[in-house]
Amino acid sequence: MEGFFAWFQWLYDETGINLTYFYDSFDRARMIGGFFTTIWLSLVCLFFSSIIGIVGAWLQGSRLVWTRRIVQGYIQFFRNTPPLVQMYFFFFALGNLLPRVKSEFGFMEPMLGNFTWAAISLSFFAGAFNVEIFRSGIEAVPESTREAAESLGYNRLQSYLYVVLPLAFRVCLPALNNNLVNLVKTTTLAYAIAVPELLYVSNQIWSDSVNVPEMMTTLLILYVALVGLLVWAMHRWERAIRVPGYGT
Amino acid sequence: MTDTQTWTADQPIVRITDVHKSFGAVEVLKGVSLDVMKGDVICIIGPSGSGKSTLLRCINALVPINKGSIRVEGQEVHDPKLNKLELRKKVGMVFQQYNLFPHKTALQNVMMAPVTVLKQNKTEVEARAYALLKKVRLEGKEPSYPGELSGGQQQRVAIARSLAMNPDVMLFDEVTAALDPETVKEVLVTIRELAEEGMTCLLVTHEMGFARELADHMYFTDRGVIVEHGPPEDFFANPKDPRTKEFLGQIL
Numbered sequence: 001m002e003g004f005f006a007w008f009q010w011l012y013d014e015t016g017i018n019l020t021y022f023y024d025s026f027d028r029a030r031m032i033g034g035f036f037t038t039i040w041l042s043l044v045c046l047f048f049s050s051i052i053g054i055v056g057a058w059l060q061g062s063r064l065v066w067t068r069r070i071v072q073g074y075i076q077f078f079r080n081t082p083p084l085v086q087m088y089f090f091f092f093a094l095g096n097l098l099p100r101v102k103s104e105f106g107f108m109e110p111m112l113g114n115f116t117w118a119a120i121s122l123s124f125f126a127g128a129f130n131v132e133i134f135r136s137g138i139e140a141v142p143e144s145t146r147e148a149a150e151s152l153g154y155n156r157l158q159s160y161l162y163v164v165l166p167l168a169f170r171v172c173l174p175a176l177n178n179n180l181v182n183l184v185k186t187t188t189l190a191y192a193i194a195v196p197e198l199l200y201v202s203n204q205i206w207s208d209s210v211n212v213p214e215m216m217t218t219l220l221i222l223y224v225a226l227v228g229l230l231v232w233a234m235h236r237w238e239r240a241i242r243v244p245g246y247g248t
Numbered sequence: 249m250t251d252t253q254t255w256t257a258d259q260p261i262v263r264i265t266d267v268h269k270s271f272g273a274v275e276v277l278k279g280v281s282l283d284v285m286k287g288d289v290i291c292i293i294g295p296s297g298s299g300k301s302t303l304l305r306c307i308n309a310l311v312p313i314n315k316g317s318i319r320v321e322g323q324e325v326h327d328p329k330l331n332k333l334e335l336r337k338k339v340g341m342v343f344q345q346y347n348l349f350p351h352k353t354a355l356q357n358v359m360m361a362p363v364t365v366l367k368q369n370k371t372e373v374e375a376r377a378y379a380l381l382k383k384v385r386l387e388g389k390e391p392s393y394p395g396e397l398s399g400g401q402q403q404r405v406a407i408a409r410s411l412a413m414n415p416d417v418m419l420f421d422e423v424t425a426a427l428d429p430e431t432v433k434e435v436l437v438t439i440r441e442l443a444e445e446g447m448t449c450l451l452v453t454h455e456m457g458f459a460r461e462l463a464d465h466m467y468f469t470d471r472g473v474i475v476e477h478g479p480p481e482d483f484f485a486n487p488k489d490p491r492t493k494e495f496l497g498q499i500l
Contacts, residue, residue: 067453148406151308152361152413153336162364166351245395246350 018211019218027205034201035222041119041197042184042226046121050176051184053130057138057168058160060131065232076129077194083121084189090121091193118190126183133175137168170241181227198222255322258484261286261448262307262417267316269302277314279470284417289449290345290481291459294469295495300452301403303469304419308339320417333365335401344422348394348403354381358412366413373412379410384438400431405437411442412485418442420451456499460484468492 008022041238050134059071078086098111112120141164149159169176188199198219206215252351254452255261260283269277284290292300305311307318309325309332316429318325320338325464347358358377362368384404394402403423410418420439422431436458443462453459459466459480466483468476476489487493 142347143351144343144345144347148341148349150308150345151336151339151341152409153333153365154361155333158364162360163349167349170351186493241351243351243395244393246393 005187018209018214020205020211021218022207026157027209028195030201031202034198035199037115037195038187038226041122041187041190041195043229044119045126045183045187046180047123048119049126049130049180052123052127053134054165056127056131057134058157060135061138061160074124075128075131078090078125079236080130083125083186084192086125086237087118087189087193091117114190114193114195118187120187120195122183122189125186126179129179130176131152133172133179134168136163136175137172138164139180140171141167148223157199167246168240170243170246173234173238177231177238180234181230184227184230252426257286259322260284260319261288261321262450263317263319264303264307265317265319267303267306267318268314269299269306269311270314276472277306277313280469280472280474281316282474282477283468284448284450286416286448287446288464289443289462290465291463292450292452292467292469293454293456293459294467297471298469299472300469302420304341304421304450304452305418306419308493309335310341314472326339337366337413338387338415339417339419340413340415341419342406342410342421342423344425346394346399346426348402348406348409350394353391354386354397354408357394357405358409360407360482362412364462377408377412378465380411381405383411384408385470389429398431399427402430402433403427403435407435407438407442418446420449420453420454422454424453424455434478454499456484456496468495470495 005023008019008170011019012023020027022028056071059067095110095112095117095196100108101111103109140235146159146164146169149163154163179247187197190197191199191203194200202219259473262282262284264280264282267277267280268275280299280303282290287335289361292303294300300310305320306313307325308321309330313326318334323335324330325335340428343439349360354362354375355374356378359370362373362376363370378390381387382465384407385407386401386404389397389401389405397405407423423439432455434471436455438447439451440458451459451463461480463480466477466480467474468487470488470491474486476483476492483492487496
């Protein structure tokens with residue numbers, strides 16, 4: 001391992017290509033930390049935005065007009081405003097309204113940290129799109145299929161969970177894929193509120209070592225790999241739940 | 249006043265009294281009344297748009313009615329306080345387009361409602377589902393998805409799926425209308441067996457030969473009213489109403 005790291009030191013000395021995160025243990029720790037922060041933030045947002053999508057699409061089918069209006073208002077708000085502005089709004093406006101608590105070092109600090117706010121704002125942002133995506137899938141499920149479930153005694157929730165949603169999923173997975181890919185890429189916005197994710201730590205590294213082109217290239221390669229992995233996993237899932245004679 | 253009277257088997261199992269139903273400005277049922285005794289097979293025929301399917305759908309409360317009363321085993325179906333599940337346990341329905349759950353295998357389609365809705369024991373339901381699929385002659389098709397089955401096979405799965413809820417009354421809404429002529433027979437055989445076992449059946453159908461042979465009572469509806477009804481021998485041999493004559497003349 002040491003030889004592997006030393007080779008990058010040699011590479012730098014010989015060619016000037018400076019990949020500090022290979023031979024410098026401090027940068028390496030920063031980079032690994034950034035990588036896992038990005039992955040963790042992505043996973044949290046993927047999970048919660050999907051939940052928001054599923055619940056929102058269910059509420060959109062509500063018989064109560066105000067429930068539907070509130071969901072519609074939520075979608076409009078988050079779809080029609082830039083995600084960076086949303087994140088600032090959550091972090092600086094809402095974050096400051098919350099009561100302050102004493103940190104482990106004895107300072108007073110906001111109740112929710114920047115990572116939490118990034119997760120919340122990105123989940124709501126992607127969730128708004130997910131509601132619409134799931135709705136399109138739900139509308140593709142024939143009314144007659146729902147009626148069959150109803151005639152077998154399913155209540156509205158059971159019919160949604162066991163019949164409508166599994167079918168809707170199969171219809172809307174390609175659109176869902178797109179939105180989740182966008183979500184992973186949008187996690188870089190958390191840079192703006194100093195969440196130490198990949199872009200943020202890369203910036204720190206290039207500020208110290210002035211190796212901007214190297215770090216930029218690294219970032220691009222890492223995101224290609226990350227998103228590639230997500231797309232691969234989603235396609236596998238798509239194939240796994242494909243049903244003979246349905247949706248193809 | 250609309251509460252349950254105690255129902256006994258000598259009273260009609262389905263009692264429809266002066267039912268009116270409108271979709272917007274269009275009145276599709278204009279005061280329909282009919283009684284069905286336990287074990288009876290009732291066939292309802294009539295031109296399209298005469299309200300026959302709507303009538304069936306009113307019986308298991310898939311659509312609400314505007315006026316009148318429908319009782320199943322003495323229980324008012326359109327009582328807002330009614331637990332719908334109690335009704336759906338009693339009344340099974342089979343649709344023209346089968347409406348199977350396409351993401352589930354034949355076996356799972358039959359098992360799903362008893363397991364998820366009635367919370368019955370999964371192993372017991374599974375044994376029953378195998379038996380039901382065997383009964384509708386689909387042994388070996390248990391792991392097939394609806395998309396892999398023919399129309400007739402799908403419709404028989406749909407019948408088995410309804411039977412899995414142990415209903416007392418079965419509604420068949422033009423169940424052979426979407427089928428190839430050669431597969432119609434296999435579905436009709438299944439229904440005949442059910443009827444012979446004493447299942448109460450209400451069929452909306454265009455299969456006149458089948459109706460004549462199997463029905464205890466025929467009903468002819470046109471434009472939202474029952475024009476004529478009677479035992480099949482009379483009904484087919486000497487229809488009285490000119491509209492019935494005309495309809496039967498076109499179809500037979």
